[in-house]
Amino acid sequence: xxxxxxPCILAVLSAAIMTAPTDAGVTVAAPEIxxxxxxxxxxxxxxxxxxxxxxxxxxxxxxxxxxxVEPHVKEWNRKYADRGLVVIGxxxxxxxxxxxxxxxxxxxx
Numbered sequence: 001x002x003x004x005x006x007p008c009i010l011a012v013l014s015a016a017i018m019t020a021p022t023d024a025g026v027t028v029a030a031p032e033i034x035x036x037x038x039x040x041x042x043x044x045x046x047x048x049x050x051x052x053x054x055x056x057x058x059x060x061x062x063x064x065x066x067x068x069v070e071p072h073v074k075e076w077n078r079k080y081a082d083r084g085l086v087v088i089g090x091x092x093x094x095x096x097x098x099x100x101x102x103x104x105x106x107x108x109x
Contacts, residue, residue: 033088039104044088054086061091062098 030046038044057073059066077087093099 035090037101039091044086049086052084052086053080054088056088056090058090058092060093060098061104062093062095 030049032046033044035043055073055076057069059069061067073087073089077085091098091104093104097103
């Protein structure tokens with residue numbers, strides 16, 4: 001039996017440091033990222049992202065619209081990673097096929 005696939009974090013792209021303005025108006029801390037499975041990066045922690053610009057994208061590999069967005073997110077990463085953009089993709093499977101970790105694992109390095 002293949003393992004069931006709970007939503008996992010897919011840190012799609014790399015991270016770099018960027019200092020956020022101290023008056024950015026953020027008054028509520030982001031919740032910690034909790035995931036049992038990370039596909040192509042070590043686990044990330046909110047504390048490690050402090051002062052960076054983080055894009056969290058919720059996606060599933062079987063979603064047509066998600067596939068349409070992917071090239072744009074990759075381009076943003078290409079253009080802005082060196083200026084501090086961090087992209088974290090959260091795979092949120094909708095179907096049994098998408099929940100099967102073996103169907104997502106080819107994305108592992």
